[in-house]
Amino acid sequence: MTMGVGRATRRMQGRSSMSVLLVSLLLLAAAAGVSSRATYTGSSTAGAGASVTTTAPPKKHVDGKKQQVPALVVFGDSIVDPGNNNAISTIVKANFAPYGHDFGADHRPTGRFCNGRIPTDFIASRLGLKQLLPAYLAPNLTTHDLLTGVSFASGGTGYDPLTAQLASVISMTDQLRMFDEYKARVRAAAGDAALSEILARGVFAVCAGSDDVANTYFTMRARSSYSHASYASLMVAHATAFLDGLLAAGARRVAVISMPPIGCVPSQRTLSGGMGRECSPDHNEIAELVNSGMGTAVDTLKAKHPGARVMLMDIYGYLLDMMVRPDGYGFRESTLGCCGTGMMEVAVLCNGVTSAVCGDVEEYLFWDSYHPTEKAYRILVDYVYDNYLKELIA
Template sequence: MKHLSSYFVATYNSKVFFYVFVLLWAACEGVIKLPENTTVPAIFAFGDSIVDQGNNNGIKTLIKANFMPYGKDFEAGVSTGRFCNGKTPPDLIAEELGITEIIPAYLDPNLKLEDLKKGVSFASGGSGYNPETPKLVSVISLSDQLESFKEYIGKLQGAVGEEETHNILTNSLYIVVAGSDDLANTYFTLGVSKLQDINSYTDLMVSSASSFVQEIYNLGARRIAVFGIPPIGCLPAQRTLAGGGVRMCVEKYNQAAQLANSKFSSEFDSLAEKLPESKVVYIDIYNPVLDLIQRPQNYGLEVTDRGCCGTGNIEVAVLCNKYSGTCPDDTKYLFWDSYHPTERGYRALVDQILQKYVNRFF
């Protein structure tokens, strides 16, 4: 069981923060008011479990969340494959922008035409910028997510025509959330740190991320939000595995995240100037998440060092199941399991971060 726990903990390093995702837009009361004559017809998501709406359900991997208690607070209490008790960042952003109530997984067998027009998620829990990261847990790589996006475009053109497809692609919001597993899982847990220094490793991550953004740009994306990496050393699972007896935040992990983020910030600021008519925006989630962890009372939260599922120290994916039990009130918790935030945690991040970035996309 100890080996199994370590396996899953590694798999989800820090993606958990990706919640932060929803930090892209200025949330007022209810639906966000966009600039006059501005539309955002759809939301598209790429990356890892923070924005995986259920794409892992139909593939052969242990990285799944389509069983209880996942989804217990979702619509009708359904376990959709979202790594959360309720809604995740793509849903919340779409909700705030007045697009739709939920963003489905592209591989959802019940996907309808109207869903295609309002956006989908191509993300896969356990994926990353390093091509080796998704291979380790048999999930969908970013290159395969890109192929699915191309397939999606073909379907959309067949349904609404080329002109409307162009309108949807160029005016929608694209969210890219990855990198946490590349560090927490591939680099630190699986020993890559003994073979390669962190500086060269993060260079490779940034190069891969930049190439991916340019590829979706070439396919029509213009408003692109690239999320940085959260303080992965403060995830409940990482505290348990590497934080010592008192479960402190693992500073070495956090420093690696900060190094990668500084490079992401420079790269995407530069890329935004090179790609005509683009709005490529680097989203800092490290500091907002850290503030949420250190000052939970400011956000109506109480518990930030463990998750709501089971003991909250290690349970994630199959280790968080119907036998695990849950906390009495998940609205008091930042984390749902040992890696991923609760819907309440995501919403708290939305209120704090969206306001900072909304104007940069228009």
């Protein structure tokens, strides 16, 4: 990690200001330069032009595990978006090289904000469902895809409704509307019994909040009138409303992924960590406040919906340990991304024209300046599965 910090410090001179300018322009363009908002209109045919490739039906035994649940259904942001943003008018996309650098035999970009697979792909595999979890807006979605689960996630969204508006992506509210359409499609394709089975025994995973803190609150300063505590409360209130809606829609096994130590991801180190690119304590303070509030919210939701299981999967401490002790997990670099300088490149700033790829991605915890590598995701999912999901599906 010392080598990485030294490399970053040398690059900081003359580049830091430009990097801050670039990310600000990127976010402003997403907020103002896209002519049509990504409001869901109630038809999945919006994905007809998307360049997403869904997986074929899986082998009978995925990862050697017995199938324990009928489906995995996912909501959230870029951490779990397998390509829904390909189908909407936004610049927050990852369907171009070098994204997909290690994805499949043909190393193709799919819209996943990663060099390869993302957490929900690994979770689907661990659950015995399939190797890849497809985007709901994929143009060639099959009945099998619907019955074994999809992702409604949209990179750039958040619990705060303003976050999705600023990035012109699919809001959490619209993801719930997509879920209503999904239920109707499952019922039409396989009947009420199949839908009831998915609602009762499927796993419903939710991952959001990082973009609220990193983009809406700090970079865009769009909630500048809020203190750290009041903004965390706003996020928790919107997250609770979303989860209440999901439970009211019939979901009975819900896994909520906690906020990560967002102040320690490479881009936030660059923007808020000073010349030494330290972790941003302000970012992490809000993340911890949200996690504390979500713990209380989950207890309240379980009391309101006694027939449901709702679990907060706390990844904050584990991921922070990966960041500060990368060598303990098989990484050399945890303060820079593999793409470009590693300090600011994400989405359109991480591209095959201006951004070279590091020599050995296996040594990096982060693929771009915001999203972990496939290797890091696999390690994180192993932790989540063993410590939380096994209990949820027991």
